[in-house]
Amino acid sequence: MHFRTFAAFANDLRLFELTMELYYSFSALIVLCAIFSYLNARFLKLPATIGIMVIALLVSLGLIATENIFPHTFDRFSRLLSGFDFSDILMGAMLNFLLFAGAIHINMSDLREQRIPVVVFSTVSVIISTFVVGILSYYALQMLHFNIPFIQCLVFGALISPTDPIAVLGILKQAGVPKSLETKVAGESLFNDGVAVVVFVTLLQVAQGKDVDLSFGSISMLLAKEAIGGLAIGLLLGFIGSVMMKKVDNYKVDVLITLAIVMGGYLIVHSLHMSGPLAMVAAGLVVGNLGRTRAMSAVSKDYLDKFWELVDEIMNAILFLIIGLELIIIPDLGLYWKVGLLSIAIVLFARLLSIWIPTKLIPFRNNKFDRKTITILVWGGLRGGVSIALALSIDDYLNKNVFLAITYFIVLFSIIVQGLTVGRLTSTKELRRSVDA
Numbered sequence: 001m002h003f004r005t006f007a008a009f010a011n012d013l014r015l016f017e018l019t020m021e022l023y024y025s026f027s028a029l030i031v032l033c034a035i036f037s038y039l040n041a042r043f044l045k046l047p048a049t050i051g052i053m054v055i056a057l058l059v060s061l062g063l064i065a066t067e068n069i070f071p072h073t074f075d076r077f078s079r080l081l082s083g084f085d086f087s088d089i090l091m092g093a094m095l096n097f098l099l100f101a102g103a104i105h106i107n108m109s110d111l112r113e114q115r116i117p118v119v120v121f122s123t124v125s126v127i128i129s130t131f132v133v134g135i136l137s138y139y140a141l142q143m144l145h146f147n148i149p150f151i152q153c154l155v156f157g158a159l160i161s162p163t164d165p166i167a168v169l170g171i172l173k174q175a176g177v178p179k180s181l182e183t184k185v186a187g188e189s190l191f192n193d194g195v196a197v198v199v200f201v202t203l204l205q206v207a208q209g210k211d212v213d214l215s216f217g218s219i220s221m222l223l224a225k226e227a228i229g230g231l232a233i234g235l236l237l238g239f240i241g242s243v244m245m246k247k248v249d250n251y252k253v254d255v256l257i258t259l260a261i262v263m264g265g266y267l268i269v270h271s272l273h274m275s276g277p278l279a280m281v282a283a284g285l286v287v288g289n290l291g292r293t294r295a296m297s298a299v300s301k302d303y304l305d306k307f308w309e310l311v312d313e314i315m316n317a318i319l320f321l322i323i324g325l326e327l328i329i330i331p332d333l334g335l336y337w338k339v340g341l342l343s344i345a346i347v348l349f350a351r352l353l354s355i356w357i358p359t360k361l362i363p364f365r366n367n368k369f370d371r372k373t374i375t376i377l378v379w380g381g382l383r384g385g386v387s388i389a390l391a392l393s394i395d396d397y398l399n400k401n402v403f404l405a406i407t408y409f410i411v412l413f414s415i416i417v418q419g420l421t422v423g424r425l426t427s428t429k430e431l432r433r434s435v436d437a
Helices: 002-044 048-065 071-082 086-103 108-113 115-143 150-160 165-175 179-207 216-247 251-271 276-294 298-328 333-361 371-379 385-392 400-426 429-436
Strands: none
Touching: 002 048, 002 298, 048 071, 048 298, 048 400, 071 298, 086 165, 086 179, 086 251, 086 276, 086 298, 086 385, 108 115, 108 179, 108 276, 115 150, 115 179, 115 333, 150 179, 150 385, 150 400, 165 179, 165 385, 165 400, 179 216, 179 276, 179 371, 179 385, 216 251, 216 276, 251 276, 251 298, 276 298, 298 385, 298 400, 333 371, 333 400, 371 400, 385 400
C-alpha cells in the first residue's frame, strides 16, 4: 500500500516537473518572439514572420560561432530546442489552429470559381513533383558521393513537394497578389497536405521495409479515407458550430465554439485516422462563409476575426522562431551545402513541371495560364515548417540528417528569397492584367 502510494506520488511529481518544464520552455519562446518582433519592427522592417526567422537565424549563427566561448549559453538553447518535438507540435497542434485561421478568411465563391486548378494542383501536381524530385535527387546525391537508395529519395520528394499553407498564407497577405491567383495558391496549399501525407507515409513504410500494398486501389482507398473522411468531419463540425452560433448572440461563446471545433475536432479525426489538416480547412471554410456571415452579429464577427488573427500571428511567430533556431540542433549542416543548393534548383524545376504539365494536358475553363502566371505559381509555391516536420519524422537509419539538412536549405531559400520577392512579380499593372485575365 505504501509502495503504491509512493509510486503514485513520484508519478505525479514527474508529471508536475514535465508540465513546469514545458511552461518554462514556452515562456522562453514567447519572450524571444516578443524581442525579435520588436527588433524587426524597429530595424529590419521585414514581414513579421520572415523578420523573426532572420533574426533567429542570426542568433543561431552567433551561438554556433561562439560555442567555445559561451558553451553554457549554447547548451541551454540546444536543450530548449531538443525538448520540443517539432514534428508533433506542428502537425498535431499548431497546424490545426493555423489552417482554421487561414480558412475562415477564404471566400467560398472565389474558391468555387478556382476549384479545378486547386484540386489538380493539390493532387496531381504533388505526385508529379514527388517523382521528379525523387529521381533528380537520387542522381544528384550519387554525383556528390552520397550513396542513398532511390526509395529514400522518393520519401524526400514526398515531404518537400507540398506547398506550406503556413508560409504561403502568411506571406500572400502582404504580397498584394491578384485575388484569382491568391485563391489558386492559397487553396492549393490548404488542400495538398492530405495527399502529401498519404504519399509520404506510404513511401516511408516502403523505405522501412514494411509490407505495403502499393496497388492503385489500396492507395486510393487510403487517400479516400484520409482526405474525404477528414473533409466530411470538418464540414459537419463547421455546420454544427455555425448552427450553435446562430442560436446565441455572444462573442465569447462564439470564440469558445470555434476553439472547440479546432481542438475537439482534431481529437475526433485523429482517433479515426483521418486527415486533421483537411478537417480544419473544411471546418474553417464553413464557419467563415456560413457562421461569420449569417450566424453572428457584426460585433461577434469583429471579435472573432480579431481573436483568430491574433492566434494566427502568435503561432506564426513561434513557428518561424523555431525554424530559425533549429539551425542549432541540425548536425553537420555545413557538410551538405552543395547538395542543398543543388536541391533548391531541383525543387524549383519539379515545381515548374508539376504546374506546367497539368496546364497543358487539362482544359482549365475560365483560367488563363500563360508564362507569367505559371512563373508566379512556381515562385509562390513556398516550403516551410510542414516539410521540416516531416523530415524530422524520418528514422535515423534512413539518412535522416542528410534529408533534414537539405530540407532546411530549401525552406530557408523558399521563405526568405521567394517570400520576399513574390510580391514584386505582381507589382506591375501589365502583369496584374495578365494574371486576372
